[in-house]
Amino acid sequence: MxxxxxxxxxxxxGLRHSVDAPIDMSMxxxxxxxxxxxxxxxxVGICGGMAMCASxxxxxxxDHQLPEVSQDEKMMLLEAFNVxxxxxxxxxIYVSTELDGLKIRLAPAE
Amino acid sequence: xxxxxxLIIGAGPVxxxxxxxxxxxxxxxxxxxxxxxxxxxxxxxxxxxxxxxxPAYPEILADDLTKKLLEQCKQFEPGFTLGERxxxxxxxxxxxxxxxxxxxxxxxxxxxxxxxxxxxxxxRKPNIVGVEEFEGKGLDYSIIDPDVYRGKKVAIAGGGxxxxxxxIFLSNVASEVTLIHRSxxxxxxxxxxxxVQSLKDKGQIKVITSAEVIDINGENRIKSIxxxxxxxxxxxxxxxxxxxxxGFLPKLGPIGxxxxxxxxxAIKVNNALDYQxxxxxxxxxxxxxxxxxxxxxILCGFHEATVMCQYAYKIINPEKKFLLKYTTVTGVSGxxxxxxxxxxxxxxxxx
Numbered sequence: 001m002x003x004x005x006x007x008x009x010x011x012x013x014g015l016r017h018s019v020d021a022p023i024d025m026s027m028x029x030x031x032x033x034x035x036x037x038x039x040x041x042x043x044v045g046i047c048g049g050m051a052m053c054a055s056x057x058x059x060x061x062x063d064h065q066l067p068e069v070s071q072d073e074k075m076m077l078l079e080a081f082n083v084x085x086x087x088x089x090x091x092x093i094y095v096s097t098e099l100d101g102l103k104i105r106l107a108p109a110e
Numbered sequence: 111x112x113x114x115x116x117l118i119i120g121a122g123p124v125x126x127x128x129x130x131x132x133x134x135x136x137x138x139x140x141x142x143x144x145x146x147x148x149x150x151x152x153x154x155x156x157x158x159x160x161x162x163x164x165p166a167y168p169e170i171l172a173d174d175l176t177k178k179l180l181e182q183c184k185q186f187e188p189g190f191t192l193g194e195r196x197x198x199x200x201x202x203x204x205x206x207x208x209x210x211x212x213x214x215x216x217x218x219x220x221x222x223x224x225x226x227x228x229x230x231x232x233x234r235k236p237n238i239v240g241v242e243e244f245e246g247k248g249l250d251y252s253i254i255d256p257d258v259y260r261g262k263k264v265a266i267a268g269g270g271x272x273x274x275x276x277x278i279f280l281s282n283v284a285s286e287v288t289l290i291h292r293s294x295x296x297x298x299x300x301x302x303x304x305x306v307q308s309l310k311d312k313g314q315i316k317v318i319t320s321a322e323v324i325d326i327n328g329e330n331r332i333k334s335i336x337x338x339x340x341x342x343x344x345x346x347x348x349x350x351x352x353x354x355x356x357g358f359l360p361k362l363g364p365i366g367x368x369x370x371x372x373x374x375x376a377i378k379v380n381n382a383l384d385y386q387x388x389x390x391x392x393x394x395x396x397x398x399x400x401x402x403x404x405x406x407x408i409l410c411g412f413h414e415a416t417v418m419c420q421y422a423y424k425i426i427n428p429e430k431k432f433l434l435k436y437t438t439v440t441g442v443s444g445x446x447x448x449x450x451x452x453x454x455x456x457x458x459x460x461x
Contacts, residue, residue: 042375046228046360047155053359075297078269079356081237110234110359 005100010061011038012106021095029104030056030091043109049091054080056090057107064102066093082107114140114189115426116419117209117219119196119365122150124396124411125225126179126188131419133186134437137426138445140189140217142196142209144230145358146252149176151227154358165409175408185444191215193254195230199368199392207391221422224370224377224387224394225415228360236267236354238326248332250353259284259351265335267323268355269293274302276355281314288347290337294319326352368392376400384421385414391425393418 004020007029011017019036021027027035030045033056047053051072057080060066066088069077073092077083087107093099116132118125121143129139147153152161152172160169170178194211199222201207206220233251235241241249253259253276264284266277269291275298277289289306296303309315318337325336327346334346362375370387371378377394379385381401385393395418396411404410423432441451 040375042228042362050156050159052155053357055359075269075293075295078291078293078295079297081234 005095005097007032007095007099008062008101008103009033009036009038009058010103010105012108021099023095023097025095027095028091029058029093029095030089032095033090033106039106039109044106045091047091051076051089051092054083054089054107054110057082057087058090058104059084059107060086060088060102060104062101062103064099066099080107081110111208112140112189112191112215112217114138114217114219116140116221116223116422117142117207117217118223118225119143119209120150120225120227120396120398121145121148121190121192122225122227122396123152123175123179123408124227124415125150125223126176126183127412128223128225128395128415128419129183129186129188130179131416132422133183133445134435134442135419135423135432137419137423138188139186140191140219142191142194142211142217144193144195144232146193148180148190148192149173151360152176154231161408163407163409185442185446185448185450187445191217195363197364201389201391205391220391220426222392223415223418223422224365224392224398225396225411226362226365226394226398227396229362229365229375229398230360231358232361232363233354234356234359236323236356238324241326244326244328244332244352247330248328248349248351249326250351251355253280253353256280256283261285262350263348264288264351264353265290265323265347265349266353266355267291268357269296269298270355270357271298271302272357273355274298274306276353277315278302278305278309281309284351286316287314288316288318288349290318290321290323292320292322323352323354365398370394373400376404381414385418386421393422 003024007021009017021032044056046055073089115137116139118141121141132139157173194213196209197212198210207222209217262284263286265288267290281287310317320340321337323335324338327334334348335352338344377399379394379399387394395414397406443449
């Protein structure tokens, strides 16, 4: 393929999955989690990716340079539960070459 | 007991459009929704966001879509039971169904349509151990009758529109209003933020920012809440009521126990024919159903609702034959006596 990168995702049961993520489909990490069915359908990406719920909250476990947190994402993380310093909303992070090898862990469901 | 032809669970866009399609076939609808107003996700999650894939609307705000759908189905006089969640479904001897809500309202219809979207919206509860113990005993997740708070000490937690709006409203009702938020920035409308600022300056609302309620204290009733501040210091605040307003989370809820075939948190339906579930007379349309090739789009829900109505008609009127009619040809006759129809053409000679 040549246009894939690898992302490591730890699901809510603590299982780690290494998945191929296409960089040419403007896909975000929330969608990646759903495509590979790494969380129960309906428990991730409830708002559809508008940073209006925190169902796709994840913890970033590698030191990749990520896109900045937008105002919407920041405000949502303020209202979410189980938030840590490394919390992000997976729907706000788009798959790109810079993310190759990224490690994330899904936050517990609310 | 409320009786109707089609009982629709969920007053989101697809449920509202089903009212119109059912009305064209002279079937009356009643809708139940756990939220206090119609619109579903469009009202609750993203009222001010644009939608670009509604046919013929290059762009429409979710809130406006709800308004248009309400206007479109108005002449079919739908009934609404809002702020109540459908709890149980019972099939009666006459093949009709009785649905009971969490408030005890009973509704009866020969056809039930589940247009429940993501499920019913349940309040997000604070992350406090034993929080359930105080529910209804000073702990409320929504405000139904503001008069309950008259002359009382009230603490509201949250940083969105509902927290701001209720803090403003209750500042005239309660004896003391404290607004507690995890940040010092609020997500609500600018005008509401400014209003709270001015009420705070006048001493009519106490605002505690960068703080979180971590405990509720009292025996049988709330007496005080424990607030933790940014610097980890804690203090107790005496309150009669604590109202955390952290928004809502959709849950499939009691529908999951109705004996319906569920797959991946959605209700399996027969998409080759009528969007009926495994229970005859119970249909599921919109985001809540699943079938091979399912797309969770409003426009697909509209189609499903339209097809469903044709089959609901056969259940309600087993003896009658009918043919699909075009609104342009026959117009729309409302249950309220209104008639919309295309103007008659006029012919005139040219001399």
